[in-house]
Amino acid sequence: MILSRAVGYIIRNEQRRAERSQETVQESTVRRSIRNEADNRRRPKRVCIRNDVEEHNCGTMSEHCGFCGAVYWKEEKNTVHKYTTCCHDGKVQLPAFPLSENSPDAKNYRQRILECNSALAFASMGAQIKPPRGTGPYCYRLHGQVYHKVSPLYASDQHKESYGQLYIFDSSEATEKRLSNNQNCLQHVFEKLDSMLREINPFAQSYLQMHRLVQEHQLHQ
Numbered sequence: 001m002i003l004s005r006a007v008g009y010i011i012r013n014e015q016r017r018a019e020r021s022q023e024t025v026q027e028s029t030v031r032r033s034i035r036n037e038a039d040n041r042r043r044p045k046r047v048c049i050r051n052d053v054e055e056h057n058c059g060t061m062s063e064h065c066g067f068c069g070a071v072y073w074k075e076e077k078n079t080v081h082k083y084t085t086c087c088h089d090g091k092v093q094l095p096a097f098p099l100s101e102n103s104p105d106a107k108n109y110r111q112r113i114l115e116c117n118s119a120l121a122f123a124s125m126g127a128q129i130k131p132p133r134g135t136g137p138y139c140y141r142l143h144g145q146v147y148h149k150v151s152p153l154y155a156s157d158q159h160k161e162s163y164g165q166l167y168i169f170d171s172s173e174a175t176e177k178r179l180s181n182n183q184n185c186l187q188h189v190f191e192k193l194d195s196m197l198r199e200i201n202p203f204a205q206s207y208l209q210m211h212r213l214v215q216e217h218q219l220h221q
Contacts, residue, residue, distance in 0.1 A: 068093075095200075098192040108186045109193075115185055119178040120193055122164040122203050123148040153210055167204045168211035171195060 020028070063072040065083045067090035072083045087093065099106040109116060130143040153168065155161045160181075166174040175190045182190075198204045 098196060099189065105186055105188045105192070109189045112182070112185045112189075115182045116189065116193060119182050119185070119190070120197060122167075122207075123150045124163060125149075153207070153214065164203065164207050167198070167207040171198065 020031075023031070058073050058075070061071040061073055063074050063076070063083065064070065065072070065086050068087040070083070070086035076083060076085070078084055082089070099109040125146065126149050127146045128143045130141055132139050132141055151163050151165055153165065155165050161169070161177055166177055169177070171191065171194050175187060175194055178190050178194075179185065179187060198208075
């Protein structure tokens with residue numbers, strides 16, 4: 001009895017394989033869709049409803065550092081009742097950010113901050129993004145290792161200059177190239193950010209130094 005069932009199971013599987021091998025792409029897609037819907041109906045839905053969760057409210061960020069003016073929540077004081085995670089009692093002093101006021105440039109920067117960040121980055125991020133299945137809340141999930149792609153010093157003929165390659169150009173020329181891909185950003189915003197990075201960022205200085213070394217080497221050949 002058991003042997004006959006096993007033989008019948010094998011025969012049915014062979015028949016199904018033969019039928020599926022004759023399917024078109026559209027028929028295969030429809031069959032899989034029907035099977036997935038049936039599987040979803042069979043799975044029990046998980047519902048978790050709790051009414052005993054107490055709300056926690058941190059309040060407003062009404063506290064300020066006496067040195068740099070950074071804002072805090074009231075409960076963020078340390079054991080000596082001070083806010084020190086920003087500038088360590090004035091020991092760390094940063095230069096004034098050029099776009100911190102309420103000017104049109106500053107407003108454009110805050111509205112387009114992601115575009116500015118991408119345009120002025122030195123490398124691109126690489127990762128295998130694998131969002132989880134289901135219909136739950138959005139989750140940004142990566143599979144494997146996160147890495148950064150650093151471009152060569154000079155762009156090829158098939159590609160435009162981007163990322164760190166733009167720092168070997170004059171500031172005005174680099175700004176024009178960035179604006180061609182980010183037309184919603186203001187020119188003055190890119191000029192101020194580019195000038196600041198060239199002054200304080202060691203990577204911007206390294207790109208320019210490598211470019212000058214290549215030029216000197218070519219002159220001596």
